[in-house]
Amino acid sequence: MDLSYGAEAEAFRAEVRRFLADNWQPAERRGAELKEFIRAFRRAGVERGYLYRSVPRRYGGSEQPVDVIRAQVIREEFGRARAPLEVGGNGVNMTVPTLLEKGTEEQRELFIRKTIEGDYIWGQGYSEPGSGSDLASVRTKAELSPDGTRWIINGQKIWTSQGMQSTHMFMLVRTEPDAAKHDGITYLLIDLDQPGITRRPIRQMTGEQGAHTFCEFFFDNAETPVSWQVGGRGQGWYVSRTTLKHERASIGSADGLGNQFRKLVDLARETGRIGDPLVRDSLARIEGFVLAHRYTSFRLFSCAAAGEDAGPVQLMMKLYLTEIGHEMALLAQELIGEYAFIEPAGAGGRGPRGVRGPEKWLDQIMGSLGNSIAGGASNIQRNIIGERGLGLPRDLALALEAGAEK
Amino acid sequence: MRFHLSAEQIAIQDAVRGTLADCWPMDRLHAFADGADDFDPASWEALMALGLGGILLPDSDMGLLDAALVNEVAGAAAAPGPLIGQLLAVAAVARSGNAAARAHLDALVAGTTVAALALGDSPYVQCARAAQVFLVGSRESGLALVEAGAGVVIEPVQPTDRSRPVSRVTFEGAVRHELAAASDPLTAQICDAALVLVAADSLGGALHCTDISVAYAKEREQFGQPIGRFQGLKHQLAHMALDVEPARALVWYAAYAHDAALDDAPRAAAMAKAHLCDVYVRSTRAAIAAHGGIGYTWEYGLNYWLRRAAFNRAWLGSPAQHRARAADLAGW
């Protein structure tokens, strides 16, 4: 084994560093000026083949051959320079890969460039009040307009992250009420700026309310062109499998977890508990999991680079991350002691925060719970590990509906 | 960049696995467990015939990672014999300048001279009655090779771990060849390597417990269905897999860090030992619970792994002790 990236990658790293030194000098720029600077910087990054590597040039990407090592070097160097990477979010992580795999030429032309440049922001319109883990039970319905050119949509979507910012949504709707559960769903793209759509922020348990919480959307004869349908009519369930695959791959981040663990050690120092043998033991115990997650990420990365299948461990990464987050929350709660009495400024969200003390860990303590729900609840992950990973027989109720869960 | 096993490494594991399947089936383990011996010559010879003895020779093209992979398979099979002691004795003797110790090297590599591990200040030594030499010492006192015979007093005890029985051993006035002083980096390297190999043995044991529990859940029927269909049990099994599978990479990393002489190698060894020994104990308990009554029998044999897990956990320092070291080494 060898964790060095090799001479070729190091030469590439030097090249990326030179690019960053020449092009990433945000200096004193603020507001609109900074925004324009970032946009131009990203364009230069695409030009050089650093950003949107899997997106063809004709849609605004840099169309590079798959090279996970180079991609990692780019992430590391951009991170070190605190330079902006790709726009991120649902659009880049889900809409774009789905359109590249299943979209029409018209859809790719219409949406990909605008999405990667950050003009279009996408909400994920999957969950409904009655459909969560049992996603294929969605009831929001779409019917063809009399002239057959538009879908007319009625129903409700809920828990939409970034909903207040979103310009567009990709959604699962029921179009064939008489078909079998999984075969009656169609995958639609929709412009959210229209009279038939009402959106409302939902206040989160973190205390956060207003523009940065998840939302609910009401569709009352909302419309979208039939040409914005991705994949065949009634094929939406299968189209959505592409997006969830991408979502899973983007959630598990070893570097983020490592940084959070280092901050937990800092918290123990800050609260004067670092010398406490019980705290030291808890920290080292949690670090065992953090490192196991990190080295397993190396393993997955290495298998991906070699084009080999890493096996069932891939299915475990989301639940592993969730469980480690819980453990860190429990220790953080011990460490912050009475700071837990104080609601941190800008709790749970992105409001103005100012200087925050140990109470800021309440963000992690509450926020880490999101992982156990969003993107497939933990029990669903356990089902996936047990059934797809270990080959255990499917639950009888679920076996009746092939591929029923999220 | 490469952080997964090569085809050769997988082939070595398969070879060891196949050998142990032939020479160490459950009925052999049962017979051994109820016998009086602390060593099984047949399986030892079969393993040594694979050339495992030389894995940690300085000029070998293998390293601690390969040794760990072999010990993982040995742990999965609850293999008898002082495999960890043998590999480390070869590593230490071959790197020392002591001619009298080096005179044993060829026979150690071939496995015809058996070496038991007696690191630390515990009097308990596996397979002591079979050993012709002992690798003794500690981080504080350095390493030595002690010859069996005069001055080595061995008192058998009823062992908990039936696959690698221990005895109580004292070394007073025995023939002793100094291998490395406490200040010699070799001393710490061998002590760290021992932690990695115990972690690897534990990994293998935990994987075995998970695998047979999953296999049993597919076969055993209750309420007219395989029990693995019930979500409660399915989630227990998913958690067993979740506990052990990502932890595999912790062993790989610790062994790789040792081979590549990375700065964090000593700490990685401590973390791997602490984490995997905890995982192993949890896995064996979960496996027995997942099996129902059959798991609670002697006959089914899961107890051998539970016992081995109990041994590995306490051997060469408990998880809490190694976490305390890891905290110190991190400068917390």
Ligand SMILES: Cc1cc2nc3c(=O)[nH]c(=O)nc-3n(C[C@H](O)[C@H](O)[C@H](O)COP(=O)(O)OP(=O)(O)OC[C@H]3O[C@@H](n4cnc5c(N)ncnc54)[C@H](O)[C@@H]3O)c2cc1C
């Ligand atoms: C912070 C956050 C952001 C989100 N963002 C979005 C978004 O942008 N777009 C979107 O569409 N959705 C989003 N969601 C919704 C999320 O996908 C759902 O909440 C999730 O799929 C669970 O569905 P549910 O809330 O209906 O819970 P339910 O499905 O009702 O689950 C409730 C409980 O029952 C358990 N359960 C359910 N089924 C089973 C089963 N078969 N076996 C065992 N246990 C079971 C679950 O594990 C859970 O503990 C978000 C959620 C959160 C918390």
